[in-house]
Amino acid sequence: MAAHYDVVIIGAGAAGLMCAATAGYRGRKVLVIDHANKPGKKILMSGGGRCNFTNLNSTPANFLSDNPHFCISALKRYTPQHFLELVDRHGVEYEEKAPGQLFCSHSAKDILSILLTECEWAGAEIRLKTQIRNIAATDSGYRLTTGSGSINCDSLVIACGGLSIPTMGATGFGYDMARQFGLTVLPTRAGLVPFTLHPELKEQLAPLSGISCPVDVSCRKEHFREPMLVTHRGLSGPSMLQISSFWQPGDPLAINLLPTCSARDDLLALRSQKPQSTVAHYLAQHLPKRFAAAFNDLHGWTGPLQGYKNSDIEQVAATLNQWAIKPAGTEGYRTAEVTLGGVDTRQLSSKTMATLARPSLYFIGEVVDVTGHLGGHNFQWAWASGVAAGSDA
């Protein structure tokens, strides 16, 4: 005889665990299934091990989707303040590292521990290391065939995340399920991911490796003013991760290395006031010293400014305020924090996350075509969509 549950949730990640606790507290008999050997692996690796669990300034404008209004309802009903109350109730210490971005003071384990405790208190079961072989719709719900027997349920919630970091258990299972039940899956691509560079530029930038500096990067009418980090593989740091979600292959990036200055005005003024001064000297005053020296050498800006014609200064200034580079690509799903695209939200209820054609089938979290900016927004979506489905399933 197959075991019967009111609600089965596939995926013991951020969204699935939140959904499980919410449905469990409503008195539903809940089972969470995951093929991994541990729950919440991405929570543990998030935010450099400290989990940036929400963003106090999160608004729908912080999310990318083909259907931008979809996320509004769930985000409005479960806000960062709601999650913060949960964190406070469990006595977990946190800090605001950047404006609005809340991180655990000690460890991401604290957030996972909150979710597992809530699931336990709500009576939700979690079954790990369980492979799902087949899911079939029945007259009253769904029948799952797993490596350890069959399970029947009334409501089924798909919370198995996106394709990023396959080594952490990411699979395309959620997308396969969506297609099986006749839903459209919008094309997926890696987001919040470092850029790779063509060999020549990579070699030129090698001396800058390991240096971070604040920049303003723009691409496709979007821009982010945050630090950039040059790595031995390419360009990373918050500004690059943010813009990567908007970048398409072949697009150039415009990087303003001096976002608070007009290099043109500064250099023209410097040439008339201190003609013996150099570009290197100017850069050293505005950029991290090692970056300034290496960037200057890279462009061969030598000699005193008095030897620079107006057109030379225009050229130097354009490189500093609008350094145009064309990335070769991104590091892809191997290191991406998120997957853009996914289950088309036009086929889901924005209130409950249930599919419109089958009100007992739900999709939540990253598998859905809603992707946040860097800074705690993706977990906020996982919590909000998990609560939305858990309140209805």
Ligand SMILES: Cc1cc2nc3c(=O)[nH]c(=O)nc-3n(C[C@H](O)[C@H](O)[C@H](O)COP(=O)(O)OP(=O)(O)OC[C@H]3O[C@@H](n4cnc5c(N)ncnc54)[C@H](O)[C@@H]3O)c2cc1C
């Ligand atoms: C390195 C890194 C750092 C990040 N840092 C942050 C951060 O600080 N702040 C932030 O907001 N976001 C961060 N993110 C993004 C965030 O982790 C995700 O958006 C979030 O975890 C999505 O939650 P989810 O529940 O939808 O999916 P996941 O958390 O990915 O959970 C999906 C679960 O489904 C399981 N699963 C997959 N396929 C199957 C299958 N076939 N059968 C059974 N189970 C399956 C997986 O094992 C996993 O447990 C980070 C991501 C990465 C990779």
